[in-house]
Amino acid sequence: MKAxxxxxxxxxxxxxxxxxxEDIVKLIGYETIAIDEVDASGDRLFFDEECFLRGSEGRFQIDSLIPVSGNGVVMGAEEDGSGLRDVTLSQEALAARTKFL
Structure with a gap:
């Protein structure tokens, strides 16, 4: 799936x-994964729920979501939580909505 x-x-x-x-867990580096909605199309941000406690390097923020420390993965998720799917946002569209802090 595309992410x-x-x-x-x-x-x-x-x-x-x-x-x-499990691929998301490896990319983020921790099993404490939190998920936040990025848009109504079903795209979600997956990140380390304890990122600030760990002091992970680097921070970013998508729109007005809470800033995140460490790596994040954006991809689609089924509304009922039954599975993952391709991201609908383009790389350019996400870049336009992301601030590095």
Missing amino acids: LLIRPQSRSIEPIEIGRF
Whole structure:
């Protein structure tokens, strides 16, 4: 499935492929995953729920969502929570909505 990886340390957003939820955990680096809605199309931001307690490097913010420290993954999720799907946002659209702090 298509996803977008946000790396605040390098201030980059790159397209990636995700096969399963465990791939997200590996990219973020922790199992304490939190999910926040990015838009009504079903795209979600996956990030480390304890990112500020850990002191992860780099921060970013999408629109008015709470700032996140460390890596984040944006991809689609089914409304009923039954699974993941391709991200609908383009890399350019997400970049326009993301601030690196």
